[in-house]
Amino acid sequence: MIDLVAFIPRAIQQGIPLMYGSCGETITEKSGNLNLGIPGVMYVGGISGVIGSFFYEQSCAGKGMNGALAIMIPLACSLLGSLLMGLLYSFLTVSLRANQNVTGLAMTTFGIGFGNFFGGSLIKISGADVPSIALSATSGYFSRSLPFAGSLGWFGKIFLSYGFLAYTAVVISLLTAYVFKHTRMGLHLRSVGESPATADAAGINVTKYKYVATCIGCMIAGLGGLYYVMDYACGVWSNDAFGDRGWLAIALVIFTIWKPDIGILSSVLFGGLYILYLYLPTGMDHMELKELYKMLPYIVTLIVLIITSMRNKREDQPPQSLGTNYFREER
Amino acid sequence: MTEKTQKEPLFHVVKRDTVSRRKEWTIRAVAIISALILCSGIIAMFTGDNPVEIYRSIFLGAFGSERKTWITLQNISVLLIISLALTPAFKMQFWNIGGEGQVLIGGLASAACMICFGEKLPNGMVILLMVITSVAAGAVWALIPAVLKARWNTNETLSTLMMNYIAIQLTAYYIIVWEVPKGSGKIGIINQNTAVGWLPNVGNKYLLPIIVAVIVTAFIYIYQKYTKHGFEIAVVGESRNTALYAGIKVERVIVRTMLLSGAICGLAGLLLVGGINHTVTTTIVDSQGFTGVMVSWLAKFNPIAMIATSFLIVFMDRGASEISTAFGLNQSFADILTGILLFFIIGCEFFIRYRISFRTGKEKH
Numbered sequence: 001m002i003d004l005v006a007f008i009p010r011a012i013q014q015g016i017p018l019m020y021g022s023c024g025e026t027i028t029e030k031s032g033n034l035n036l037g038i039p040g041v042m043y044v045g046g047i048s049g050v051i052g053s054f055f056y057e058q059s060c061a062g063k064g065m066n067g068a069l070a071i072m073i074p075l076a077c078s079l080l081g082s083l084l085m086g087l088l089y090s091f092l093t094v095s096l097r098a099n100q101n102v103t104g105l106a107m108t109t110f111g112i113g114f115g116n117f118f119g120g121s122l123i124k125i126s127g128a129d130v131p132s133i134a135l136s137a138t139s140g141y142f143s144r145s146l147p148f149a150g151s152l153g154w155f156g157k158i159f160l161s162y163g164f165l166a167y168t169a170v171v172i173s174l175l176t177a178y179v180f181k182h183t184r185m186g187l188h189l190r191s192v193g194e195s196p197a198t199a200d201a202a203g204i205n206v207t208k209y210k211y212v213a214t215c216i217g218c219m220i221a222g223l224g225g226l227y228y229v230m231d232y233a234c235g236v237w238s239n240d241a242f243g244d245r246g247w248l249a250i251a252l253v254i255f256t257i258w259k260p261d262i263g264i265l266s267s268v269l270f271g272g273l274y275i276l277y278l279y280l281p282t283g284m285d286h287m288e289l290k291e292l293y294k295m296l297p298y299i300v301t302l303i304v305l306i307i308t309s310m311r312n313k314r315e316d317q318p319p320q321s322l323g324t325n326y327f328r329e330e331r
Numbered sequence: 332m333t334e335k336t337q338k339e340p341l342f343h344v345v346k347r348d349t350v351s352r353r354k355e356w357t358i359r360a361v362a363i364i365s366a367l368i369l370c371s372g373i374i375a376m377f378t379g380d381n382p383v384e385i386y387r388s389i390f391l392g393a394f395g396s397e398r399k400t401w402i403t404l405q406n407i408s409v410l411l412i413i414s415l416a417l418t419p420a421f422k423m424q425f426w427n428i429g430g431e432g433q434v435l436i437g438g439l440a441s442a443a444c445m446i447c448f449g450e451k452l453p454n455g456m457v458i459l460l461m462v463i464t465s466v467a468a469g470a471v472w473a474l475i476p477a478v479l480k481a482r483w484n485t486n487e488t489l490s491t492l493m494m495n496y497i498a499i500q501l502t503a504y505y506i507i508v509w510e511v512p513k514g515s516g517k518i519g520i521i522n523q524n525t526a527v528g529w530l531p532n533v534g535n536k537y538l539l540p541i542i543v544a545v546i547v548t549a550f551i552y553i554y555q556k557y558t559k560h561g562f563e564i565a566v567v568g569e570s571r572n573t574a575l576y577a578g579i580k581v582e583r584v585i586v587r588t589m590l591l592s593g594a595i596c597g598l599a600g601l602l603l604v605g606g607i608n609h610t611v612t613t614t615i616v617d618s619q620g621f622t623g624v625m626v627s628w629l630a631k632f633n634p635i636a637m638i639a640t641s642f643l644i645v646f647m648d649r650g651a652s653e654i655s656t657a658f659g660l661n662q663s664f665a666d667i668l669t670g671i672l673l674f675f676i677i678g679c680e681f682f683i684r685y686r687i688s689f690r691t692g693k694e695k696h
Contacts, residue, residue: 036428036488092674096681101426101488102628105621106673113666120661125377239663244496251489288507295500302493309485318486329346 005154007272007279009161013232015271016162017042017242019169020224021249022267023176023260028217029253030180031210032193032321033093036104038221039246040111041085045222046229047115048081049074050237053138053230054122070141074226082222085111086215094210097325108246115225116239139235142227165227170264172220177261189213193319196326206326221249248274251301257308257316273297342689355683362679363643366672370647373668378658385654392653393646401537403649405607408544409599411641413616414623415544415551415634416595419588421624422555422632423568429476429491431620432498433469433593435613437600439502440468442611445521445528445604446509457528461605462598469597470590472498477589481582495620499613506611520609530606540602547595552634554591564588596620622669629676647672 021038028035035041053074057065089107092098118125122133143163152160180186191199192209200206228245229237252270256262277293308316371382378385393403413430420427444461452460472494479485511519522528533539555561563584567574574581604611626644630636651665 034488088674092677096678097684098677098680099628101428102625102673103677105428105624106670106677109618109621109625109666109673110670113663113670116663117661117667120663121377124659239661247492247496251493254486254489288504291500291503291507294503295497298493298496298500302490302497305489305493306479306483306485309479309483312483327344 005157008158008268010275011272012158012162012166012268013271014274015267015269016166016169017224017228017232017245018249018252018270019173019263019267020227021221021246022252022256022263023169023173024217024219024221024224025250025253026217026256026258026260026263027176027189027220028214029258029322030189030193030319031213032196032319032324032326033089033210033214034100034104034323035089035107035214035217036101036250037085037089037107037111038104038218038250039244040108040114041082041218041221042225042228042246042249043111043115043242044085044225045078045082045219046225046242047118047237048222049078049226050133050135050229051118051122052077053135053235054133057135057137065137065141067141070138074138074142074230078222078226079219082218082225083215085222086218087211089218090211090214093325094207094214097327100323100325112240115242119237119239133237135230135235137235139230139233142230143234163227163231165223165231168223169227173260173264177259180260190319193321196321197328200326200328210326221246224249248297248301251298251305254308254318255301255304258318270297273300342687345686345688347684347686350683358679358682359676362675363672366675369675370668370671373671374654377660377664378654380658388654388657389647389650392650395653399649401535403645405537405540406649407638407641407645408540409602409607410619410622410626410645411544411637412540412547412599412602413596413619414626414630414637414641415547416592416599417620417623418551418627418632418634418637419555419561419564420592421568421627423564423584423588425477425480425585425589426488426624427473427476427491427589427592428488428621428624429473429494430596430623431616431618432491432495433472433596434600434603434616434620435495435502436472436498437465437469437597438604438611438615439498439505439600440464440597441528441601441604442509442518442521443505446518449522449525449527454527458530458605461528461601465601465604466594466597469595469600470593473589473593473596474586477586481585502611502613506613517612518610521611522609528605529609530602539606543598543602547598548634548638555632555634560584560587625673629673643672644669 021042024041025035025038028038053070056070056073085107089103092103093100119133142165145161145163180190188199188204189209191202192204192206192213196206199209224245225242228242229235233241248270252263252266255270256266273296276296277290280289280293367386368382371385374380374385375382380388392399394400413434416433417427417430441461441464444457444464448457448460473491476485476487476490476494479490480487506518507516509518510516530539533542555564563574563579566577566579567581567584571581574584600616603615608615622644626637626640629640647669648665651668652662654660655662655664
């Protein structure tokens with residue numbers, strides 16, 4: 001039997017980057033932009049934070065670090081990095097009306113290259129004499145959990161044993177769901193995604209909404225990369241370690257039928273599927289089965305994708321104008 | 332209206348009616364050259380070398396010796412075949428980003444034939460089986476998303492993406508099943524002593540993929556331009572409703588085109604495993620399924636122009652990896668440069684389709 005008290009926290013830790021990624025992508029998609037650059041954005045968000053904290057740790061080597069600065073510097077760098085990626089995507093697709101799929105894929109190529117390049121060459125470029133990038137001090141600040149979590153037994157372990165970025169993810173998801181459903185801004189955003197021409201006629205600034213939604217979406221997704229490096233990976237950047245989580249985050253958007261509040265639980269579910277292979281029994285002479293178990297998240301996504309398209313319910317459909325650009329004079 | 336309309340914006344965007352071929356290519360050339368200048372600036376920043384020297388090393392990286400030239404040509408051919416495979420599907424607005432998986436599963440099928448029949452059947456039979464199974468495997472991998480799309484309008488971008496990972500995990504599974512020696516986690520060169528299932532050398536060992544690429548280019552060019560199938564694809568891509576009205580069976584076109592797409596991807600997998608690497612790994616396709624999407628789109632789905640775009644990408648890639656080796660930088664440097672190049676080309680399409688006219692004093696109120 002699987003040890004749930006050990007399993008659930010790990011599933012949640014795996015799920016948090018997906019939660020950030022899918023929440024960010026949902027916001028972007030609600031404005032009608034299908035941003036396939038999210039995997040790249042998450043890499044950029046992660047590495048920007050690493051670069052920021054690397055230089056901060058270098059600058060106060062030996063001396064004491066300021067806790068607030070140790071958190072604020074990587075956070076600001078990460079947000080800035082992913083904001084720039086978001087601006088790039090919006091500029092190309094909204095202002096220059098480039099094809100969204102191609103722009104997104106190019107951003108993924110660029111972003112993953114950017115992450116791996118700086119991850120691999122940062123030490124050489126900066127001329128520091130450390131063997132590898134291990135930001136354990138910064139990571140210590142990021143993954144600090146509530147002090148009394150350890151004393152609460154299984155409850156503390158399952159609910160209170162995470163760094164602050166994990167709770168931020170949940171808060172952001174809930175907030176996004178609220179904004180979508182209950183505010184005028186959310187209504188406008190949804191209308192831009194459904195029918196930009198109608199929104200435009202109603203006096204909504206389509207360009208502004210698309211820009212802002214894409215940039216905010218990218219910044220949130222970038223935080224997923226930051227969480228992964230600083231909290232989950234204990235501040236150690238290794239190339240390609242983040243893997244395909246960015247693509248899974250995009251798939252999760254469909255899984256959650258564009259609802260960030262559903263995204264919270266389904267991210268954890270996906271996180272669980274992602275690491276389930278560690279817990280399923282294989283026996284010593286059938287290690288190859290683990291590779292088949294790793295297929296689970298993708299197969300589940302595919303099945304959900306098929307089921308939602310078969311049921312074809314109106315409220316479960318993607319934003320009508322998803323993937324197409326809007327140009328007022330081309331209606 | 333209100334005062335808001337009083338102020339004319341600084342510029343506005345007008346759609347061009349027609350663009351001369353010459354102007355179109357001038358704009359593209361300007362974009363590529365400015366991207367290259369920016370790239371050399373970035374390289375200079377990291378290496379401290381002067382830009383002219385950098386271009387020399389990029390060029391030497393791709394064409395420095397006879398061997399390097401052949402490898403560059405071979406890489407161009409493989410990328411070109413994958414891009415060509417994806418093209419008919421894109422032309423009907425079917426976003427197949429599953430090239431990665433379709434190529435990989437084709438390669439896996441070839442490897443399976445090499446391993447399972449290597450000692451039982453004569454070489455010719457093994458190669459024949461490899462061709463059949465890899466093409467069929469690629470086709471099946473593309474067929475699944477196509478049928479889903481045709482029947483239930485399932486989002487093809489995501490279903491093909493998921494099929495990629497299923498293919499990767501399936502390959503990972505078989506790699507462990509077949510690993511040599513046990514516990515190493517890789518297969519190694521298959522049939523190293525007997526060379527059973529290695530595709531024959533034509534002239535030299537680099538020429539076969541190049542010949543296949545030429546044939547596939549010609550085939551896709553003719554298929555798209557001069558056949559009924561090609562016409563139907565174009566109509567479906569332009570407007571589904573028009574296609575329905577004209578009596579074209581859209582579902583059938585989708586399934587048929589994807590079968591072709593997947594079959595050619597499977598062929599690319601066969602070349603990678605049987606002709607070039609003689610082994611299979613999960614990263615053997617090296618993201619070319621994604622790069623192919625961009626190659627195809629940049630060439631506006633024109634097979635002949637695709638030769639140029641795939642050349643550009645491979646040239647930059649090999650050049651950049653030469654530089655990163657020389658200066659001890661990370662190999663991902665090439666991806667950054669490719670990304671920058673792509674952004675410029677993607678951006679410049681705007682200036683081909685639209686014209687910006689600036690505010691002139693005359694029209695002021």
